[in-house]
Amino acid sequence: MLVVMNQGVADNTIEKAIKYIQDRGFETHVSKGEVHTVIGVVGGGAQHLDRRDLELLSGVKEVIKITSSYKLVSRIFKPKDTVVKIGEEKFGGNNFGVIAGPCSVESYEQMDETAKKLSKLGVKVLRGGAFKPRTSPYAFQGLGEEGLQILRKVADKYNMAVVSEIMEIGQIPLFEKYVDCLQVGARNMQNFNLLKELSHLKKPVLLKRGLSATFEEWLMSAEYIMSGGNRQIILCERGIRTFETATRNTLDLCAIPVVQKLSHLPIITDPSHGTGLRDKVAPMAKASLAAGADGVMLEVHHKPECALCDGAQSLTPEQLKGLLKEVGAIAGVCGKKIIF
Numbered sequence: 001m002l003v004v005m006n007q008g009v010a011d012n013t014i015e016k017a018i019k020y021i022q023d024r025g026f027e028t029h030v031s032k033g034e035v036h037t038v039i040g041v042v043g044g045g046a047q048h049l050d051r052r053d054l055e056l057l058s059g060v061k062e063v064i065k066i067t068s069s070y071k072l073v074s075r076i077f078k079p080k081d082t083v084v085k086i087g088e089e090k091f092g093g094n095n096f097g098v099i100a101g102p103c104s105v106e107s108y109e110q111m112d113e114t115a116k117k118l119s120k121l122g123v124k125v126l127r128g129g130a131f132k133p134r135t136s137p138y139a140f141q142g143l144g145e146e147g148l149q150i151l152r153k154v155a156d157k158y159n160m161a162v163v164s165e166i167m168e169i170g171q172i173p174l175f176e177k178y179v180d181c182l183q184v185g186a187r188n189m190q191n192f193n194l195l196k197e198l199s200h201l202k203k204p205v206l207l208k209r210g211l212s213a214t215f216e217e218w219l220m221s222a223e224y225i226m227s228g229g230n231r232q233i234i235l236c237e238r239g240i241r242t243f244e245t246a247t248r249n250t251l252d253l254c255a256i257p258v259v260q261k262l263s264h265l266p267i268i269t270d271p272s273h274g275t276g277l278r279d280k281v282a283p284m285a286k287a288s289l290a291a292g293a294d295g296v297m298l299e300v301h302h303k304p305e306c307a308l309c310d311g312a313q314s315l316t317p318e319q320l321k322g323l324l325k326e327v328g329a330i331a332g333v334c335g336k337k338i339i340f
């Protein structure tokens with residue numbers, strides 16, 4: 001349920017309403033809008049809270065029963081777009097953020113070379129996997145902690161922020177130490193124990209859509225992260241499984257307008273995993289922006305033909321340069337701010 005307070009109501013009236021709800025065993029999450037303060041009421045287990053009693057509390061304008069299973073991530077709870085920052089880069093509202101870097105951290109030289117070129121182009125957020133969820137146990141699994149150390153060192157050198165994928169709860173201390181944003185990969189979207197732990201962190205989480213997840217399932221996973229207090233979530237559409245085999249996945253651009261209507265969270269796309277093919281990445285990145293996306297994540301490798309993972313879908317820095325120029329031109333038409 002959502003308890004919408006009257007315009008300009010005093011803080012202590014809001015506090016009294018919160019106490020009333022909490023005393024009955026429910027959790028409260030407050031969203032202060034420009035006009036109204038909204039109290040999100042969740043949990044409660046077997047306890048009962050009568051909507052009519054809430055409506056009679058002092059300062060309450062109305063009580064809305066949310067029928068969707070996700071609540072805190074819903075637009076009803078927070079009508080205004082959420083803007084999430086990774087370092088200085090903003091995602092959401094009228095901001096279009098860019099994340100770029102190789103699929104995996106392979107060596108210091110590789111990351112240094114790539115980051116030097118990316119930062120020259122104006123890219124502020126560097127990606128790179130150190131723990132890789134590979135389909136084959138024999139494929140390159142990532143450099144582990146050494147990979148995170150390299151990523152941090154290089155990012156600091158070029159004044160960039162870092163995104164990397166976390167695979168299990170035990171890795172949290174390492175990610176707290178080295179990264180600015182924790183990525184939850186498609187395969188872990190419903191690792192609920194991991195999501196619960198991430199909900200207590202003070203760092204943003206990039207939540208990728210599962211390979212065959214519905215929008216509702218995806219938003220429920222975001223709800224797990226938000227329910228523990230972490231409100232910095234960026235959703236990432238990375239392509240889903242369909243009957244089509246011409247591309248690695250089918251980048252579902254419908255996700256952008258659909259999810260933006262349902263949720264206040266920023267949504268970006270990953271056209272690299274969404275297509276699996278280098279020459280399809282730029283068209284889908286531009287289409288994502290035109291469809292209203294709040295950013296893109298792009299795989300870039302200084303020598304894609306030598307990449308240990310996903311070279312076929314990686315752009316060269318030169319190709320990224322051309323794409324960013326086009327993206328900058330489209331952004332102006334779409335009312336999005338972009339630094340390129």
Ligand code: PEP
Pocket residue numbers: 103129133165184185186187208238270273
């Ligand atoms: C990645 O971003 O490197 C990755 C493995 O992505 P996904 O979880 O979308 O497959």
Ligand code: MN
Pocket residue numbers: 103104273299309310
């Ligand atoms: Mn990859």
